[in-house]
Amino acid sequence: MSSTSRTSTSTTHKQAEKPSDYVYFERTSKGFSDDAVARAKSAQMKLEHFYKVAVDAAIERNTRYVLFAPVSPSNEYHERRRVELEKRLQGEVTLSDDRKHRQLLQLGRKESTFLRLRRTKLGLGDFRTVKVIGKGAFGEVRLVQKTDTGKIYAMKTLIKQEMLKKDQLAHVRAERDVLAESNSPWVVQLFYSFQDPQTLYLIMEFLPGGDLMTMLIKYDTFSEDVTRFYIAECALAIEAVHKMGFIHRDIKPDNILIDKEGHIKLSDFGLSTGFHKQHDSAYYQKLLDSANGVSKPTAAARNSVQVNAIHLTMTSKDQIATWKANRRKLAYSTVGTPDYIAPEIFQQKGYGNECDWWSLGAIMFECLVGYPPFCSESTQETYQKIIQWQYHLAFPDDVHLSREAEDLIRRLITSPDRRMGVDQIKSHPFFYGVDWAMIRQIDAPFVPHLRSMTDTSYFPTDEIEQGNLDTPVSEGDANKDLAFLGYTFKRFTISSQA
Amino acid sequence: SPSSPSPNKPLYLCSPFVEAALVKGNFKTIVVLPKYVDIMEWVAVNVYDFYTNLNEFYGVITEHCTTQSCPTMAAGPQLNYTWINQDRKNVHLPAPTYIDYVMTWVQNLLDDEAVFPTKAGHDFPQSFPATVKHVYRQLLRVFAHIYHAHYNQILHLRSEPHFNSLFAHFLAFGREYELLDIKEVKGAPQALVGAGMLWEKWKELGILDG
Numbered sequence: 001m002s003s004t005s006r007t008s009t010s011t012t013h014k015q016a017e018k019p020s021d022y023v024y025f026e027r028t029s030k031g032f033s034d035d036a037v038a039r040a041k042s043a044q045m046k047l048e049h050f051y052k053v054a055v056d057a058a059i060e061r062n063t064r065y066v067l068f069a070p071v072s073p074s075n076e077y078h079e080r081r082r083v084e085l086e087k088r089l090q091g092e093v094t095l096s097d098d099r100k101h102r103q104l105l106q107l108g109r110k111e112s113t114f115l116r117l118r119r120t121k122l123g124l125g126d127f128r129t130v131k132v133i134g135k136g137a138f139g140e141v142r143l144v145q146k147t148d149t150g151k152i153y154a155m156k157t158l159i160k161q162e163m164l165k166k167d168q169l170a171h172v173r174a175e176r177d178v179l180a181e182s183n184s185p186w187v188v189q190l191f192y193s194f195q196d197p198q199t200l201y202l203i204m205e206f207l208p209g210g211d212l213m214t215m216l217i218k219y220d221t222f223s224e225d226v227t228r229f230y231i232a233e234c235a236l237a238i239e240a241v242h243k244m245g246f247i248h249r250d251i252k253p254d255n256i257l258i259d260k261e262g263h264i265k266l267s268d269f270g271l272s273t274g275f276h277k278q279h280d281s282a283y284y285q286k287l288l289d290s291a292n293g294v295s296k297p298t299a300a301a302r303n304s305v306q307v308n309a310i311h312l313t314m315t316s317k318d319q320i321a322t323w324k325a326n327r328r329k330l331a332y333s334t335v336g337t338p339d340y341i342a343p344e345i346f347q348q349k350g351y352g353n354e355c356d357w358w359s360l361g362a363i364m365f366e367c368l369v370g371y372p373p374f375c376s377e378s379t380q381e382t383y384q385k386i387i388q389w390q391y392h393l394a395f396p397d398d399v400h401l402s403r404e405a406e407d408l409i410r411r412l413i414t415s416p417d418r419r420m421g422v423d424q425i426k427s428h429p430f431f432y433g434v435d436w437a438m439i440r441q442i443d444a445p446f447v448p449h450l451r452s453m454t455d456t457s458y459f460p461t462d463e464i465e466q467g468n469l470d471t472p473v474s475e476g477d478a479n480k481d482l483a484f485l486g487y488t489f490k491r492f493t494i495s496s497q498a
Numbered sequence: 499s500p501s502s503p504s505p506n507k508p509l510y511l512c513s514p515f516v517e518a519a520l521v522k523g524n525f526k527t528i529v530v531l532p533k534y535v536d537i538m539e540w541v542a543v544n545v546y547d548f549y550t551n552l553n554e555f556y557g558v559i560t561e562h563c564t565t566q567s568c569p570t571m572a573a574g575p576q577l578n579y580t581w582i583n584q585d586r587k588n589v590h591l592p593a594p595t596y597i598d599y600v601m602t603w604v605q606n607l608l609d610d611e612a613v614f615p616t617k618a619g620h621d622f623p624q625s626f627p628a629t630v631k632h633v634y635r636q637l638l639r640v641f642a643h644i645y646h647a648h649y650n651q652i653l654h655l656r657s658e659p660h661f662n663s664l665f666a667h668f669l670a671f672g673r674e675y676e677l678l679d680i681k682e683v684k685g686a687p688q689a690l691v692g693a694g695m696l697w698e699k700w701k702e703l704g705i706l707d708g
């Protein structure tokens with residue numbers, strides 16, 4: 001019998017080099033719905049990803065290629081862990097064979113546990129929302145509890161539609177992967193991620209101390225000692241990010257989170273701030289042009305004379321007050337605040353990881369002075385001030401800064417070629433007496449007082465709409481999911497396993 | 499009837515489609531049990547992946563697999579699989595119904611903590627190997643039906659390298675862990691499994707081991 005679906009014509013061309021059964025088949029997607037075509041593409045790409053992962057793992061098994069971390073989070077690296085352990089055990093002359101064998105068996109158990117985790121489907125239903133604790137450009141951050149284990153996490157939601165609109169896709173995968181692999185104490189840990197048709201979900205460790213922005217809103221300024229602590233820790237965190245091969249590009253107080261001991265961690269840069277459209281230099285150029293009045297004339301512009309009405313009448317005190325009043329709103333907006341971004345990022349020149357040290361300088365300025373160095377009441381104005389930082393970097397007379405502090409800031413907020421790198425920063429006199437190796441172990445200046453595991457008193461929860469706590473789940477279209485392929489991630493840690 | 503010089507030879511056995519592959523090389527490498535890993539966990543996760551991936555591809559062609567186009571679960575010129583109903587009777591079902599039953603049944607097993615445990619401390623049941631063989635046999639039938647009745651659609655959608663590799667991997671894994679009888683793959687002499695011929699062909703081509 002010939003199947004009923006065999007409708008298209010297939011003809012053979014008897015060519016010398018082709019096998020006798022060589023068939024020419026005319027392909028067409030005419031007989032398919034758009035949905036089927038999209039699903040086919042999606043199925044293909046998922047399978048490609050699946051085999052890429054499987055083959056990579058197998059190659060590693062066979063070549064016994066040893067890479068960095070002895071304990072890596074995900075399956076692809078489990079071979080790496082085994083090879084590491086085998087090597088380590090071989091070197092351990094004092095260990096009995098029996099002990100060695102038991103250690104290997106234990107490793108096997110861990111790997112088996114990971115395979116289990118791969119079959120475990122996590123979804124929104126496995127988590128109960130306690131509170132909405134933060135808002136971001138593409139979604140919100142909630143304090144959640146995993147229902148079966150009772151464990152507490154921070155869940156970040158990212159609305160796919162919003163991200164697609166803003167072209168945020170290219171970076172999602174690669175950066176997510178790096179984040180997933182990192183075991184750095186300076187970076188917020190990602191445990192799981194999953195998605196439904198509308199939303200990506202990231203389940204991260206919950207840092208109960210809030211963020212540096214909230215702290216700055218509360219305290220206005222820090223003493224030099226307190227500033228020294230936070231800036232030193234940030235310097236180490238930025239160094240860690242750079243060592244992973246990353247440029248953060250958007251370090252700001254909102255992304256500096258405080259753990260339960262009062263130490264800092266950088267929030268999930270790859271998925272939030274690190275890939276905003278505003279890093280696109282062309283986008284900045286447009287904004288700058290429009291601020292300079294060179295944008296193409298709009299209907300309104302033709303009919304009216306351009307004046308910078310409000311800006312001219314504001315005193316700098318007013319500007320600062322406006323900026324402060326709007327600080328949180330700015331953090332929640334899609335555009336975000338440009339206050340901490342290095343000038344070379346706005347320009348078409350290209351940039352390296354020095355740009356993160358500029359941001360550190362801007363944050364340090366804010367810690368000591370009370371507002372960032374180029375704050376203005378419009379983002380356009382801020383861009384311009386940053387580009388012309390030479391004329392706008394000013395230390396106010398009414399705030400006393402030590403010579404060392406001002407010097408460090410000036411060596412960070414400067415052109416990339418003159419900007420200090422990590423080694424110079426660490427040996428700068430401002431940090432005299434800092435024990436760089438031990439700083440994470442010492443007592444932090446502010447240790448959060450927490451009454452329970454789910455204490456959210458360090459978050460502005462009353463300023464955030466708590467509203468609808470259950471996100472609707474519905475059938476999406478296959479096209480949109482395509483962009484988020486390979487997104488599902490589960491961290492393998494012994495402690496996180498249910 | 500299509501104008502083909504060898505009307506009896508299905509397209510999936512013809513060049514160049516028979517050699518089309520997403521994954522080149524021998525599947526042994528990704529099939530062997532990783533050292534120290536529990537074999538049950540390895541089989542479980544692989545069955546889970548085969549099911550998930552096959553489901554993706556079947557999802558693509560569902561609009562072409564209807565009770566009209568496929569009134570039986572055909573997998574070869576003389577082969578129509580039957581389903582065993584509640585009264586233990588063999589019944590013919592339209593392919594979409596049959597496949598829906600299979601996929602739902604497998605999904606339920608995968609979700610059943612007593613069959614495919616996912617929680618810490620839960621062990622695999624004694625019956626696990628038998629259950630997996632059963633699952634494997636049914637998934638094989640879904641592959642076989644797609645090859646027999648829907649390969650044109652796979653070709654139109656340019657999915658044959660992907661689908662071939664998935665099936666070759668499925669066969670290699672099934673043989674390695676004795677989840678598949680060769681008889682099941684090839685079918686009976688009077689009722690050959692169309693896709694079963696790929697088995698020999700792929701061995702010839704070095705895609706599969708003996």
Ligand SMILES: Nc1ncnc2c1ncn2[C@@H]1O[C@H](COP(=O)(O)OP(=O)(O)OP(=O)(O)O)[C@@H](O)[C@H]1O
Nearest residue numbers: 134135136137141154205206207211254267272273
């Ligand atoms: N892991 C976490 N633990 C506790 N609070 C968190 C965590 N992650 C984020 N938050 C809170 O949510 C706020 C917003 O999170 P985050 O900055 O990561 O997202 P975002 O604002 O969407 O990022 P961006 O807008 O910069 O892309 C943070 O300022 C912080 O207060």
